[in-house]
Amino acid sequence: MNAQDFRRLALLQDGAEEGSHMGVADFRVGGKIFATLASVKQGYGNLMLSREQQTAFVEEQPDLFLPIAGGWGRMGATHILLASANEEALAGALRTAWKLRVEKNKKRTKGKSLPL
Numbered sequence: 001m002n003a004q005d006f007r008r009l010a011l012l013q014d015g016a017e018e019g020s021h022m023g024v025a026d027f028r029v030g031g032k033i034f035a036t037l038a039s040v041k042q043g044y045g046n047l048m049l050s051r052e053q054q055t056a057f058v059e060e061q062p063d064l065f066l067p068i069a070g071g072w073g074r075m076g077a078t079h080i081l082l083a084s085a086n087e088e089a090l091a092g093a094l095r096t097a098w099k100l101r102v103e104k105n106k107k108r109t110k111g112k113s114l115p116l
Contacts, residue, residue: 013098034101044079
């Protein structure tokens with residue numbers, strides 16, 4: 001897999017849009033990021049996962065997934081090694097990140113009244 005595959009699979013998610021943050025391609029749903037290509041020069045795609053999801057992915061496939069260094073990684077941000085990924089693994093990981101973002105978006109808007 002490569003950056004183009006990552007982009008293609010990310011954009012297959014319902015409501016996904018490509019954006020840019022600090023000159024780096026990102027993928028959003030509801031205006032919020034669920035994945036990026038911020039580390040593509042190092043061979044990685046980045047997924048915004050929960051800490052628990054990150055732990056499960058890393059334990060299951062440590063040759064494919066690893067936490068991003070620093071605070072972002074401690075919050076669940078996770079690298080996926082593109083050259084080692086197959087389409088099923090990459091699509092599943094992107095779907096997981098997308099679904100988490102959709103759930104967070106719903107919680108964020110729950111209880112807010114709509115403007116009249």
